[in-house]
Amino acid sequence: MELLKNKILECGIVLGDNILKVDSFLNHQIDVPLMRAVGKEFAEKFKNDNITKIVTLESSGIAPAFAAAEEMGVDVVFSRKNQSLTLNKNSTELVYSEVFSFTKNVTSTIYISRKHILPGDNILIIDDFLANGEACKGLISLIQDLGATVAGIGIVIEKSFQKGRSLLEEQNIKVVSLSQIKSLKNNTIEFLN
Amino acid sequence: MELLKNKILECGIVLGDNILKVDSFLNHQIDVPLMRAVGKEFAEKFKNDNITKIVTLESSGIAPAFAAAEEMGVDVVFSRKNQSLTLNKNSTELVYSEVFSFTKNVTSTIYISRKHILPGDNILIIDDFLANGEACKGLISLIQDLGATVAGIGIVIEKSFQKGRSLLEEQNIKVVSLSQIKSLKNNTIEFLN
Numbered sequence: 001m002e003l004l005k006n007k008i009l010e011c012g013i014v015l016g017d018n019i020l021k022v023d024s025f026l027n028h029q030i031d032v033p034l035m036r037a038v039g040k041e042f043a044e045k046f047k048n049d050n051i052t053k054i055v056t057l058e059s060s061g062i063a064p065a066f067a068a069a070e071e072m073g074v075d076v077v078f079s080r081k082n083q084s085l086t087l088n089k090n091s092t093e094l095v096y097s098e099v100f101s102f103t104k105n106v107t108s109t110i111y112i113s114r115k116h117i118l119p120g121d122n123i124l125i126i127d128d129f130l131a132n133g134e135a136c137k138g139l140i141s142l143i144q145d146l147g148a149t150v151a152g153i154g155i156v157i158e159k160s161f162q163k164g165r166s167l168l169e170e171q172n173i174k175v176v177s178l179s180q181i182k183s184l185k186n187n188t189i190e191f192l193n
Numbered sequence: 194m195e196l197l198k199n200k201i202l203e204c205g206i207v208l209g210d211n212i213l214k215v216d217s218f219l220n221h222q223i224d225v226p227l228m229r230a231v232g233k234e235f236a237e238k239f240k241n242d243n244i245t246k247i248v249t250l251e252s253s254g255i256a257p258a259f260a261a262a263e264e265m266g267v268d269v270v271f272s273r274k275n276q277s278l279t280l281n282k283n284s285t286e287l288v289y290s291e292v293f294s295f296t297k298n299v300t301s302t303i304y305i306s307r308k309h310i311l312p313g314d315n316i317l318i319i320d321d322f323l324a325n326g327e328a329c330k331g332l333i334s335l336i337q338d339l340g341a342t343v344a345g346i347g348i349v350i351e352k353s354f355q356k357g358r359s360l361l362e363e364q365n366i367k368v369v370s371l372s373q374i375k376s377l378k379n380n381t382i383e384f385l386n
Contacts, residue, residue: 029309030255030269032262059251059271062223063259069225076223078252116222 001041001178005191007034008157014184018131018159019103026128026156030063038178039067042126042154045176046072049151051124053077053117055143057099057110057135060128064156068126077117079110079139095145099138102131112142119147130155130177133164140171157181160192194234194371198384200227201350207377211324211352212296219321219349223256231371232260235319235347238369239265242344244317246270246310248336250292250303250328253321257349261319270310272303272332288338292331295324305335312340323348323370326357333364350374353385 013021025031042064054076056065062078069076094111101108117123123143127135130153140150150173158165158177161184168175180192206214218224235257247269249258255271262269287304294301310316316336320328323346333343343366351358351370354377361368373385 023306024308028270028273028306030259030262030271032259032268035259036263059255059273062252062255063269066223066225066228066256066259069223070229075225076256077221078223080221080252113216113221115217 001038003034003037004156004179007031008179008181009189012189014187014189017183017185018162020157020159020181020184020189022128022157026063027060032063035063035067038064038156039069039071041178042068042124042176043071046124046152046154046174049124049174050122051151052120052122054124054126055079055112055117055139056126057081057139061126064128064154065126068124068154072124077112079112079142081108081110095142097138097141097145100134102134103129110138110142112146114146117143117146117148121146121148122151123148124152124154125150126154126156128156130158130164130168130175131162133162133167136164136168140168140173152176154178159184194231196227196230197349197372200224201372201374202382205382207380207382210376210378211355213350213352213374213377213382215321215350219256220253225256228256228260231257231349232262232264234371235261235317235369236264239317239345239347242317242367243315244344245313245315247317247319248272248305248310248332249319250274250332254319257321257347258319261317261347265317270305272305272335274301274303288335290331290334290338293327295327296322303331303335305339307339310336310339310341314339314341315344316341317345317347318343319347319349321349323351323357323361323368324355326355326360329357329361333361333366345369347371352377 152174155177182192345367348370375385
């Protein structure tokens with residue numbers, strides 16, 4: 001997606017060989033027209049996959065997931081990371097999974113309520129980054145525990161030099177990344193294609 | 194806003210005299226068409242306020258903020274709660290504030306980068322709930338530290354029996370709440386008007 005790649009080249013900041021900071025349009029400030037274009041692109045790529053719902057992980061996935069959901073006419077569920085008083089941990093309402101974030105260097109518990117994902121749902125997972133695939137792995141596990149199917153994964157920025165994509169493709173899941181970064185070495189952003 | 198009030202009556206779950214759970218359309222699952230309508234309503238209410246940017250707090254504020262921003266032709270900044278590796282805490286790039294959440298019973302540090310809010314910006318704060326006003330107070334402090342002006346606050350659900358609105362109005366800030374809950378007593382949702 002040229003518009004996205006140009007934005008990454010223009011505004012992305014390389015912080016070492018593995019970390020790309022895109023706070024100016026995705027992870028802190030949201031470039032709203034760009035996210036609308038991202039949503040349209042996801043809708044086009046998954047238009048024949050009978051998606052019934054989009055699932056993302058708070059927080060940076062919410063804007064692209066919202067835009068895609070609006071284009072596709074479905075709702076979004078964002079998995080939560082922290083337990084709040086409005087969720088009853090002792091109930092059987094929630095399913096949990098562990099996710100390790102290399103970027104934040106912490107393991108989080110994420111969860112989704114059984115009320116919002118039903119057996120038979122055909123889920124599109126959308127996330128901001130695909131790196132080692134930990135977040136997607138956690139979401140896939142939650143969705144499968146809920147009896148639903150992961151029909152595809154849509155990623156805004158894939159770091160193709162990390163193992164995420166191969167890990168997901170081993171599970172025969174369709175993965176669409178709107179940008180694929182081959183390398184961040186020498187402080188330079190190089191795309192795969 | 195009748196559409197919103199009807200949704201709250203239909204799907205809101207009262208968890209005690211102070212807590213309303215709206216996980217089915219705002220805090221966990223997002224009702225996308227409802228959030229679009231909420232965005233349009235905010236855009237209408239603040240159309241004469243020369244808003245240059247919308248600020249919200251991750252995570253539940255992002256969807257209504259995104260929709261409103263799209264209607265108003267501005268970008269969104271969501272203040273972050275956790276320090277990630279892509280943010281350098283020792284730099285002077287970030288401004289911080291403390292926010293106590295009664296719902297989660299924790300104090301969080303929130304922050305915004307100086308890069309994304311400029312002196313002269315005319316900010317609309319959007320958040321999911323207004324209760325005791327702690328989150329808004331933290332955001333106002335950040336925005337003022339950055340030299341920008343808080344032109345207004347848009348709230349999806351105000352718990353009018355708590356002190357948030359009066360606290361904000363004392364600062365002469367325009368507060369627009371799309372629903373105002375008078376009471377949650379006796380397991381019953383009662384609106385102010």
